[in-house]
Amino acid sequence: MSDVKKIATRESYGNALAELGAKYDNLYVLDADLAAATKTGTFKKAFPERHIDCGIAECNMVGIAAGLAATGKIPFVSSFAMFAAGRAYEQVRNSVAYPQLNVKIGATHAGISVGEDGATHQCLEDLGLMRMIPGMVVMNPSDDVEAKAAVEAAILHNGPVYIRFGRLATPVINNRDDYRFEIGKGIVLREGKDLTIVATGLEVAESLDAAEMLAKDGIEAKVINIHTIKPLDADLVVAAAKETGKVVTVEEHSVIGGLGSAVCEVLSKKAPVPVKCIGVNDVFGESGPATELLHKYKLDAEGIYEQIKEAF
Amino acid sequence: MNTLELQKIANEIRKGIVTAVYSAKSGHPGGSLSAADIFTYLYFEEMNIDPSTPYKKERDRFVLSKGHVAPGLYSTLAHRGYFPVEDLKTLRQVGSYLQGHPDKKHIPGVDMSSGSLGQGISAAVGMALSAKLSDDAYRVYTLLGDGEIQEGQVWEAAMFAGHRKLDNLVVIVDNNGLQIDGNIADVCSPYPIDKKFEAFNFEVINTDAHDFDALADAFKKAREIKGKPVAIIAKSIKGKGVSFMENQAGWHGTAPNEEQYKQAMEELEKAGEALCQM
Secondary structure, eight states, X not given: OTTSOXXXXXXXXXXXXXXXXXXXXXXXXXXXXXXXXXXXXHHHHHOGGGEEEOOSOHHHHHHHHHHHHHTTOEEEEEEEHIIIIIITHHHIIIIIITTTOOOEEEEESBSGGGOTTOGGGOBSSHHHHHHTSTTOEEEOOOSHHHHHHHHHHXXXXXXXXXXXXXXXXXXXXXXXXXXXXXXXXXXXXXXXXXXEXXXXXXXXXXXXXXXXXXXXXXXXXXXXXOOEEESOOHHHHHHHHHHHSOEEEEEEEETTTSHHHHHHHHHHHHOOOOEEEEEEOSOOOOOSOHHHHHHHTTOSHHHHHHHHHHHO | OOHHHHHHHHHHHHHHHHHHHHHHTOSOHHHHHHTHHHHHHIIIIISOOOTTSTTOTTSOEEEESSGGGHHXXXXXXXHHTSSOGGGGGGTTOTTOSSOSSOOTTTSTTOOSOOOSTTHHHHXXXXXXXXXXXXXXXXXXXXXXXXXXXXXXXXXXXXXXHHHTTOTTEEEEEEEOOEETTEEHHHHHOXXXXXXXXXXXXXXXXXEETTOHHHHHHHHHHHHHOOSSOEEEEEEOOTTTTSGGGTTOGGGSSOOOOHHHHHHHHHHHHHHHHHHHTO
């Protein structure tokens, strides 16, 4: 995919905020000394008076956002996934979700593709943590186009939203005229009768490549892009499971608690078929270039292909 | 409203606190009683609020950062007319809107859900910032426990408020000196509280939490401060108004039994009668 345009979804986040800031004058962006990395600096340049740097104090930042939302503003809280979903978990739960406040959490640098910073900064638990909170919408866009769409959808949704963005530049796969984004609606990107790959985030592009590799072996995989982990598009996943009889989930997240768990929860009740959950297998990450880590943890197309061949 | 009238109202609010906690058979009377006069002053004198329009945009905001003293807030709101005083007896019961800790979704007059210590002040700071950002005139008040300020988030919020010069924010510390495990000075001392807030660029006013003239002076002075947030450190007595609860850490989160309830109510009745003869 070397000829495909690549962009990190954190860049898309910053660009979307800067673009939408003009359209929504009630939009405020909060950061905790990471504006250069989360790319909210792009918004800051365009709307300095609506960018609030809270310093290195994520728990307070989430509370400030709750106060802004309680008085009618739409705040986007920005930090690394580790700190937004991890450090400030209880603030998100009790100060944002319990009072159902209209706070959006833009969490960048999720997953092992953070790369060289290593395990302390590679959040592999955020989708699970956020998914467990009542009323929280959890999104994990797959590329630049989808990330921008997710940001606007979050603005238009009244209530708390968590959006996961990545640091690594990834292929743009959704730049087509008929692309439509709707919270809670999965997108079928490839048809196939032999098995269904349900993927999220940067793993969608990897899964599409893995499907091509499987096709060479005569295995036709249906590929579904799940950009919204919660609410999950249960109807689409159940129908695909019934149609293909086997399901593979792929995420750059722990195999515990995230997309794989969400899919299994639904399928075990409505369409119990064999499921292979591909993700990080209950271990911490480590330092290294992102693409090398994705390879080592078998989360690139080759690794996904291998794991599917082993499982089925 | 004169001091005597405020004292009478505060006494009624104390009765409501004791009744609510007794009915619930659980809850936090000690800190509710220590804060009763502060609540009374805020809701009957200081704040620009109107129970008939609890969600009016221009209203002053209050965040109970020490959310466990919900009985104090609820009794105050009920006596101010936000909901029936009779409902206080449903505190903590299944199906009641009067949750163990404040729930903004269902209780008129509650501007923010709270209960997890250290979080309310951040939301209050966010509201004060919000007013500054849109040039709104409302003021924001938040009440913290002196044990609560052991939470690190309190100081994150204080740093931000000082940095942003939020002079529409008043942080009140209910300094009753006791927390669950004992004297705050013995458990993990937050003293000197005033010097700490000063260091975070607050204007600090020390006052007596049970003297309405002193409270009036403090809140009037707070309005005059420009370019800085204000911290009012209010020296109080935990359990104030019920003799056997006063200065007893054990009454932090314990409900009175029937006998204790009767004694507490008798004492408050007598105090009320004495006020009526003044």
